[in-house]
Amino acid sequence: MRTAPSLRPLERSDRDAVLELCAADGTANVMVAERIEQVGGDPARMGGHLWGLFERGRLTSACWAGANLIPVQVRGDAALDAFASRARRSGGSYSSLFGEADAVLGMWRRLEQAGWWAREVRASQPLYATSSPSRAVEPDPLVHRAGPDDLAVVLPASVAMFTEEVGYSPIGSDGGTSYRRRVAELLRQGRTFVRRDVDGSIVFKADLGAVGGGVAQVHGVWVAPRHRGTGLAAPAMAAVVAQTLQREAPVVSLYVNDFNERALATYRRVGFERVGTFATVLF
Known part of the structure; x- marks a missing residue:
């Protein structure tokens, strides 16, 4: 039986x-x-x-x-x-x-x-991965890991990224305390990469949102609106991949909405290959 x-x-x-x-x-x-x-x-x-x-x-x-x-x-x-x-x-x-x-x-x-x-169903989000530094794009030497002292400048970029991606601000009923704590923890762990403008503001940000099982997954990729379409994203992502492979894990992954053609083109150019499909239901 x-x-x-x-x-x-x-x-x-x-x-x-x-x-x-x-x-x-x-x-x-x-x-x-x-x-x-x-x-x-x-x-x-x-x-x-x-x-x-x-x-x-x-x-x-x-x-x-x-x-x-x-x-x-x-x-x-x-x-x-x-x-x-x-x-x-x-x-x-x-x-x-x-x-x-x-x-x-x-x-x-x-x-x-x-x-x-559900507020939204994102039924097709290509899942990408790479296990080698980009062969086609030179890493941006100005992309570096931010630290705890950078919270004041990283937090606004993180809030902007979250709001654009999810559709509402992470500054909720607790005044943003829990989200600020999450951003601060990533900074403490050295898992947030940034590129600064000449005035010190953040023009690129990406987080290693999860690292486990030999894989590091990139979350929260954001480029300041005034720098979009300038060619900044691909070298910045190439730098994130190279530094992550060197220190965190032998595989770097991420997933992206299938309608975000600009991001898809950037990730493919850097050397990411599609390995699956995610979906997200937002409540």
């Missing part, structure tokens, strides 16, 4: 199984891999929950539920049904559902049928 799949919260003892699951597609699962590597799978320190689906005693898929929902290797109707049902029962409030497109859109169809509402 075939044993029915079972879903349960993952524990510290599941750490190795989760990391093995993430490694099946490291570029897609870097966000969850980083979290598990940081806290060792300890539920008390994760800042969210990680649900796992087991078949015949083996972990076959998972879903992170914190500020966001992130499916990990979720395949097939049974897994999609299980995680969508668990999300509905959780009573949680999520900012987004994102990750590998088939899993995200499959979960979203079930959640939408249950009455969930």
Whole structure:
């Protein structure tokens, strides 16, 4: 008799199984891999929950539920049904559902049928990766890692990036305290790259939003409006890739909206190759 799949919260003892699951597609699962590597799978320190689906005693898929929902290797109707049902029962409030497109859109169809509402569904976001410095673009020597002392100038650029990308300001009911904390933490870790103008203002910014499982994923790429179309982005991104490969991970990845033709052209020129498709549902 075939044993029915079972879903349960993952524990510290599941750490190795989760990391093995993430490694099946490291570029897609870097966000969850980083979290598990940081806290060792300890539920008390994760800042969210990680649900796992087991078949015949083996972990076959998972879903992170914190500020966001992130499916990990979720395949097939049974897994999609299980995680969508668990999300509905959780009573949680999520900012987004994102990750590998088939899993995200499959979960979203079930959640939408249950009455969930989304501000926007970005159904096709090409996922890119590279494991070598750009051969076609010389890195911009003025791009460097910002530090904690740069918070005052980096924060406005980060807020501008977030507002453009998501559609609302991250300065919420807490006056921006939580977002400021996140920006400051990236600066403390040396994971924010910037290029300054002659007046000291930021004209380019990119963050390593996640580093785990041998992959560093670039988030929050932003070019100041007055410098867009000037050819600044490709050399700046080439510098980010070169420095990240040297220090953080052997693979650099990112994902981008399929309608952002300028960004797509820049990333391809720098040497990124498409390795998959993400989707994001914004709540």
